[in-house]
Amino acid sequence: EVLLTQSPGTLSLSPGERATLSCRASQSLGRNYLAWYKQKPGQAPRLLIYGTSSRATGIPDRFSGSGSGTDFTLTISRLEPEDFAVYYCQQYDTPPQTFGQGTEVEMK
Amino acid sequence: EVQLLESGGSLVQPGGSLRLSCAASGFTFRNYVMTWVRQAPGKGLQYVSGISASGDSPHHADSVKGRFTISRDNSKNTLYLQMNSLRVEDTAIYYCAKTGDVGGWYYESWGQGALVTVSS
Numbered sequence: 321e322v323l324l325t326q327s328p329g330t331l332s333l334s335p336g337e338r339a340t341l342s343c344r345a346s347q348s349l350g351r352n353y354l355a356w357y358k359q360k361p362g363q364a365p366r367l368l369i370y371g372t373s374s375r376a377t378g379i380p381d382r383f384s385g386s387g388s389g390t391d392f393t394l395t396i397s398r399l400e401p402e403d404f405a406v407y408y409c410q411q412y413d414t415p416p417q418t419f420g421q422g423t424e425v426e427m428k
Numbered sequence: 429e430v431q432l433l434e435s436g437g438s439l440v441q442p443g444g445s446l447r448l449s450c451a452a453s454g455f456t457f458r459n460y461v462m463t464w465v466r467q468a469p470g471k472g473l474q475y476v477s478g479i480s481a482s483g484d485s486p487h488h489a490d491s492v493k494g495r496f497t498i499s500r501d502n503s504k505n506t507l508y509l510q511m512n513s514l515r516v517e518d519t520a521i522y523y524c525a526k527t528g529d530v531g532g533w534y535y536e537s538w539g540q541g542a543l544v545t546v547s548s
Contacts, residue, residue, distance in 0.1 A: 355534040357473075364523055364538040365473065371530060408473055412532040416489060419473040 322346055322411050324420035332428040339396040341423045343409035348389045353413035356385055356394045359422075360405045368407075369394065399425070430454040430537040432524045437542030444514050448542050450507040450524030458482075458502040461527040464509050465535065466520035476522070477509060478533060492518075514546045 323346040333339055343354065352372040357365040367376040369385035372392060382397040396403055404427050409420040436448040448464070463478035477488045477498035486498045497510040507524055522542050525535035 351532070353532045353534070357535070364540055365535070366538070367528070367534065367536055370528055370534040370536075371532075374530070376528075376536065410473070410534065412534050415487075417475050417533055419475070421472050 321416050322349070322414050322418050324409055324411055324418055326407075326409060326420035326423045328423060329421075330424045330426060332426050333399055334428045335399050335401055337399050339394075339399055339403070339425055341394040341396075341407055341409075341425075343387075343392040343394070343420050345390045345392070345411055347414070349392075349411055349413035351413050352388055353411060354385070354387065354392045355410045355412065356383075357408045357410065358403075358405045359408065365408065396425075401427075430526060432526060432537060432539035434522065434524050434539045434542035437522065437544050439545045439547065440514055441548050442514060442516055442546055444546070445510070445512045446514065446544060448509040448511070448522055448524075448544070450509075450539055452505045452507065452524075452526070455526065457500075457505040461533060462500060462507045463525050463527065463533065463535070464498060464507075465523045465525050465538075466518075467523070467541075468517075468520045471520075474520075479507070511544070514544075516546050518544060519546045520544060 327342045356369040359365040373385045406422045431453045433451045464476040479486045479498045483500045495513045499508045524539040526537040528536040
């Protein structure tokens with residue numbers, strides 16, 4: 321199965337700063353079927369990005385996704401207080417679908 | 429508005445059984461692949477099972493194959509997960525999730541989750 325490795329494990333930033341989260345796949349995703357989710361404590365995950373770079377409905381444009389092949393990035397251009405959370409990537413390119421282990425974005 | 433409401437979570441002994449339900453509303457249920465994703469306490473997300481829109485093609489992760497069965501009743505807009513031979517490591521929040529409109533199994537909407545605790 322495709323292993324997804326997210327880095328860093330924890331990102332300590334201040335509101336207004338830029339966040340760059342990485343997701344690396346153990347093999348190439350030919351269709352770039354890569355999604356990103358945000359999860360706050362006690363809540364269900366929420367879809368942010370699908371198909372590497374398409375924003376889900378209602379997601380603000382400070383969130384953007386990019387990448388191809390094995391290297392993918394989620395960028396939050398300017399952190400808002402509500403953005404401090406755990407972020408997961410998911411590949412649905414090659415069965416079985418798999419998730420990364422998560423990156424926590426914490427307030428410095 | 430899409431709504432997914434899980435029920436059936438409980439404390440159960442190892443080796444026991446449990447059935448989760450997910451009542452769906454706000455979209456045409458019979459048109460979408462539906463899945464179960466779980467999250468063990470303090471851990472990440474793990475795909476468990478998925479089922480085609482018509483219900484004739486269930487799929488299970490290797491970790492639950494032979495023990496869990498996913499099914500759906502499109503007349504009742506409800507998704508199910510029958511869990512047998514439960515193990516301590518099955519302890520998790522189980523989320524019902526709706527796939528998206530564009531190709532592939534990404535999860536556009538999630539329920540609030542049902543807590544399953546397997547312990548003696």
